[in-house]
Amino acid sequence: MRMSLISRFKDEKTGEQLMRTEDVKEEIKRIANAIFTDPEDESAWMYARHIINLYSPASFLNNESSCPVVPLSASLNSNRLIVVFTRSITVEKAVTFFKGIPNDASWRSVSLFSSLTSRVWECVFDGKEHIQISNDGENFHSFTTFYRKDLYDRIVSGGSVDVIDTLREHCEELLQEENGNSLAVMTMTDCLRLTSPLESHRIIMENLDRLATTLDPLRANIYKSFADYERIRHHLLIKNENGEGTKLDGILEGEGRLSLAYLELTELPHIEILSPFLTDLDVRGNKLKEGTEFGLLPLLTHLSIDENPINCLPSSICSLSQLEFLSSSSTLLTDISTVGATLLQCSSLKRFLYCQTPIVEKTNELRNITGDHIRLIPHYL
Template identity: 25%
Template sequence: MHFVKKVPRTEEEEARNAKEKAKKLRTYCQLRDKINTKQRSDELDDELLELTGEILTKVPDLYSVWNLRRSVLEKLAEKKDNESEEEHLKRKDRLFSGELILTQSCLMTNCKSYCAWFHRGWAFSRIKSRDINHELKMCEKALQMDGRNFHCWDYRRLIAKIANLHPDEELKFSDKMIGANFSNYSAWHYRSSLLPVLFPDPERRIAISEERACLELKNMPNAFFTDPEDQSAWIYSEWLVSMCSRSFQVEAQPKLLSIIMNDEKTQIYATFNVAVCHTELSNNVNVEMEGDFDVHWMPIMRFPRTKFSRLWMATLKGAFRSLEVSNSSSEKYVKLASGGIVNVKELYRIYNVEQRDRNTELEKSVRNLTEQCRILIEELSGDQSPAALKWPVFTYTRCLIELDPAGNEETIIKNLRKLAYEYDPKRREMYREAEAKYLIDKTLRSTNNNGMRIIDELIKNGSLSLKDLDLSSVDHLVYLSSLITSLDLSGNALVQTKFLPMFPRLKQLHLDSNPLPSITDLKCPDLELLSIAGCFVSEVHDVDCILECDSLSRFIFCETALSEDNAKSESLRKIINENGRNIRLIRHWL
């Protein structure tokens, strides 16, 4: 078991243990051989049932033996010629009830044996005279011994389904388990699956009704202050707080975000809010061409052979005639000068651009939770280890992001960085990703010198600057990726360029002063200008692949090891000449 110190055995004990193991192995092999012999002879009888039972009590995880045993049981359960219906049902009940005794014995050997739990459910579902209360009590007893036994939780759900138990009864059971132990993560999880059934939101805007969500949030501080380091209640509260988010959706329905065409109208790009398959794409978008030309859509993803993607591309053969969007009646699209369309309202929602009503009861409950977290952080600061502050600071920050991201910018950034580098460094990338998402949202809702929102400027001219934000990821831009033609990522913390295929229309890219050791995975078919000034590239093979790009006309590599080495710079020029490219190499700033 975990955290139990092993006691070293003496030589005599080791010898005795080895002897016992050898004896068990001989017994196992003898039983296995007998079972195999009868199986080959197709002797599915009582003797085989006894043999499989004997071996399974010793080794409960032999799933092939359980499969064989079920075959034997199904044959033995068949109705006999001279048997009445009542006699047949009673005999079947006795037969399958015996499996409950066997599986209980197996679970005493290994309480987390998937095979044994599955077989118990299979047998119980075939018993007519079922003792539901006995099974529920058995589950409760098993969960009191180990509340994290998810096999047992699955079995209890099966019993509740067979017995048609009202979800309210199961909610009371989860209350009982949580009351006995706030650290019972599985009980909290079970609760989150029951509440949407018992208290659905009439508008289906959030997972449960606002009134119930407020009540749940009100009770959370009791668990927080009992054991601040336990994750169970904190993770449950994250589910509740997420309902306050503008981007929360009970069921994320596919929505078309944009249809964009390139300048030559030879390629068309469709972007969705969720990954969709080809069928879903075809149901939403219909492109008609002059003449007898079909439109073949291809997903744009980092991974080959993918069938689902947010971004799809089609190369148009022939003259473009018209574009139809099936859900245009329910979604308002803004037409672009280039001929494309954009669902601006949905993009605003995704990137938290517009302010929302902050006087709802749910918002007030989240605000109260924020204050409770602040009080707990003050109590824990100073005399606790950094790990104890992880969950309170995370939840406090999460609430601030939902309540007022613009007004709490300094606190949010400071807390995310403390979580990444002090309180929870093992999950550093998760917090860095959250910080990147927050900073991208902040940039997009900010305004330029003319008072225009950056996101509106991007939609209009395809240009976006995210300079000096210390971003480690720009994956959050995927919903805008087909709109972007010029992207400035200078002064960030990017270490690879695998994300760039999601920007298929990119023509200008600035990656200056990023800790990039290589750009060998950079693929942008329409790229005209690339700048990697101040990056960590040091060898010709770190960049030579980009020199094969047909559209590239300028390559800036100032302040790199390549620019400081005459031989390496000359090698780049030689590659360009050999490939017949017309690329201007910019080695030094003018």
């Protein structure tokens, strides 16, 4: 009941929470009283997480958010448009944010789950059109690249929120007495992830590992996914070599290449928020087994998946219509027919590097499958 009541205090147009900070802190006091009385009171912890979601710097990403859906970023290159929204929407809704797109344009959901709703949409049309984008569905302007830097900062960098900081302090106090309380560790970690992901990276990673291995192993995969996201986010927040701006800034400004090599990643959570920008992705030396997320980056021209425990080429690369170079050295590729069939579906692929893989000795057989339009590179030059 209290969760539904607190959710009603919002601006109907913007979705912004309007409940006074003092009143929210009173709610947090009630939560604190409940968890100190009974640290295993799941209803109190659930209410705490509800408040965290409401006041998160990136609350606009939550599916239950009342904030209006807006474009997060977009790129327009010749006759191809890639756009990322703050939440999944239908193509009918996506169209309303643009002017100048022909009626016969082809829209595609760039999603792992649904062809009807998606956070990322790709639009292809004939010829060069004068396309305009709107942030609110009313005011339109021309663009080649568009992004909301303020929203990206809130997603990746987080930011201090008084309400969440107060809740974190209560968790820390409880953990002095109940060090093994998984609910307290999880809630405190969520607070840190939302407000100080860079400054608190070490303790966040330690807590996620502890939750996955000791405190809550039944949900280990969830915590491992969180950890992968934190590794990527931490990498994006690192300063550039010249000390000016971060890696995220460089990508948003058109750098195009992202190296996530040797970060011990098992997946690439939320990588789709960079889909309008990435043309070159390097994920060498990780723990990727499937690589389904590659399909969420439709502008990729270069992809390096070397030194991952991959035993077959990800089918997701077949949807990458601009992929020209694929490197898969030191992987576990064995089935030559499957590899060949996948390569043939990569319509733009020009070079395939597969040094130090079991299929090197089957190069002639692979060449018979792929023909001459793909340059096979079985040995380092």
